[in-house]
Amino acid sequence: xxxxxxxxxxxxxxxxxxxxxxxALADVMLLQRDESAKPVFPPGxxxxxxxxxxxxxxxxxxxxxxxxxxxxDYGFVYLNLRMGRGxxxxxxxxxxxxxxxxxxDFFAPLLAARPVGVTLQIDEGPEVFDAKNSSLHPLFxxxxxxx
Amino acid sequence: xxxxxxxxxxxxxxxxxxxxxxxALADVMLLQRDESAKPVFPPGxxxxxxxxxxxxxxxxxxxxxxxxxxxxDYGFVYLNLRMGRGxxxxxxxxxxxxxxxxxxDFFAPLLAARPVGVTLQIDEGPEVFDAKNSSLHPLFxxxxxxx
Amino acid sequence: xxxxxxxxxxxxxxxxxxxxxxxALADVMLLQRDESAKPVFPPGxxxxxxxxxxxxxxxxxxxxxxxxxxxxDYGFVYLNLRMGRGxxxxxxxxxxxxxxxxxxDFFAPLLAARPVGVTLQIDEGPEVFDAKNSSLHPLFxxxxxxx
Numbered sequence: 001x002x003x004x005x006x007x008x009x010x011x012x013x014x015x016x017x018x019x020x021x022x023x024a025l026a027d028v029m030l031l032q033r034d035e036s037a038k039p040v041f042p043p044g045x046x047x048x049x050x051x052x053x054x055x056x057x058x059x060x061x062x063x064x065x066x067x068x069x070x071x072x073d074y075g076f077v078y079l080n081l082r083m084g085r086g087x088x089x090x091x092x093x094x095x096x097x098x099x100x101x102x103x104x105d106f107f108a109p110l111l112a113a114r115p116v117g118v119t120l121q122i123d124e125g126p127e128v129f130d131a132k133n134s135s136l137h138p139l140f141x142x143x144x145x146x147x
Numbered sequence: 148x149x150x151x152x153x154x155x156x157x158x159x160x161x162x163x164x165x166x167x168x169x170x171a172l173a174d175v176m177l178l179q180r181d182e183s184a185k186p187v188f189p190p191g192x193x194x195x196x197x198x199x200x201x202x203x204x205x206x207x208x209x210x211x212x213x214x215x216x217x218x219x220d221y222g223f224v225y226l227n228l229r230m231g232r233g234x235x236x237x238x239x240x241x242x243x244x245x246x247x248x249x250x251x252d253f254f255a256p257l258l259a260a261r262p263v264g265v266t267l268q269i270d271e272g273p274e275v276f277d278a279k280n281s282s283l284h285p286l287f288x289x290x291x292x293x294x
Numbered sequence: 295x296x297x298x299x300x301x302x303x304x305x306x307x308x309x310x311x312x313x314x315x316x317x318a319l320a321d322v323m324l325l326q327r328d329e330s331a332k333p334v335f336p337p338g339x340x341x342x343x344x345x346x347x348x349x350x351x352x353x354x355x356x357x358x359x360x361x362x363x364x365x366x367d368y369g370f371v372y373l374n375l376r377m378g379r380g381x382x383x384x385x386x387x388x389x390x391x392x393x394x395x396x397x398x399d400f401f402a403p404l405l406a407a408r409p410v411g412v413t414l415q416i417d418e419g420p421e422v423f424d425a426k427n428s429s430l431h432p433l434f435x436x437x438x439x440x441x
Contacts, residue, residue, distance in 0.1 A: 049225075057317040278391075
């Protein structure tokens with residue numbers, strides 16, 4: 001049940017291809033392996049959703065950026081992966097570092113050019129009820145049997 | 148303070164009436180009763196919000212769906228109910244099953260027709276601060292007194 | 295890594311300036327001080343994002359409001375601040391009360407005029423992985439050195 005939700009200031013839509021970022025992060029998730037070299041995430045369970053915020057306020061609203069000649073138009077991106085309980089700390093760290101590397105690479109030009117913050121956090125689901133219905137998972141179960 | 152937030156791939160807006168789903172789930176919440184036959188949720192505290200994601204990536208991006216003749220356009224719906232602490236495990240399970248049945252019924256045609264995943268989870272609020280201001284609750288308090 | 299996410303029924307966009315609310319809340323966050331009179335939040339880490347929900351259902355859908363002469367068009371606003379672990383309960387309460395006062399003031403005319411619920415909650419981040427990349431923080435570090 002992993003899913004990665006990206007919340008960001010909507011001003012970044014003009015300068016970033018967020019659909020491409022979603023795909024790049026999903027591909028990173030598909031590649032993750034645990035200590036036994038098994039996939040950390042089932043293919044049918046990899047989902048990345050990104051939401052531009054139409055309203056936002058960041059830091060001091062622009063004064064420090066303007067004073068530094070970097071502009072008032074700050075950006076912020078928050079990436080939050082929620083995964084099921086029970087993975088090891090090593091898996092959390094491995095997945096986190098891989099996703100961070102992907103995000104860092106994607107946002108490098110932006111981070112260099114203007115004031116922007118990129119935060120990635122992983123949570124283990126604390127859910128007290130969990131139900132799944134999927135016509136996605138069978139696609140990959142079938143494919144495995146055909147391989 | 149229950150509220151149910153639905154995050155989903157925006158491609159589903161073309162094939163689902165998500166406002167109708169919000170109403171159906173709110174009605175299910177209003178009907179829930181605990182072990183003492185009391186409402187689990189106060190009427191004025193039932194809120195369902197649904198957000199289509201304009202950017203998303205799911206599973207392998209479509210290859211397995213296309214190979215299976217089901218199309219590349221995967222969908223994903225994540226329903227997350229956050230409720231106050233202190234309800235019993237039986238209440239969690241009862242509420243979860245009722246909401247799942249509603250969502251499963253709503254998405255049944257979609258689940259049958261194309262690759263889509265529907266996940267429902269309930270969290271108990273871990274908040275360290277909680278404040279409410281409402282002109283909604285009094286509506287129902289008054290109504291009760293009139294009944 | 296504090297950030298405040300506001301989820302609300304999209305009908306409120308017609309009657310509230312949510313960008314102004316984001317700025318007002320960010321300013322409140324910038325003013326918070328802990329027991330040692332140090333800022334609770336670093337300036338570059340203050341972010342407020344607000345999301346109108348295009349689909350929603352609240353309470354009974356309007357019947358009680360209509361019966362009370364207050365209209366069927368209920369509103370709901372959920373403000374959720376996620377902050378790093380380790381602050382004291384006094385800091386949680388102080389930040390919560392200050393943000394609540396700001397939100398209450400902002401929504402006072404609305405709360406008086408129509409059925410609307412405003413809930414504010416603070417969570418301490420339960421993250422198992424945390425990574426930050428920022429070209430925002432240095433702005434404020436530099437400014438401090440210049441002062």
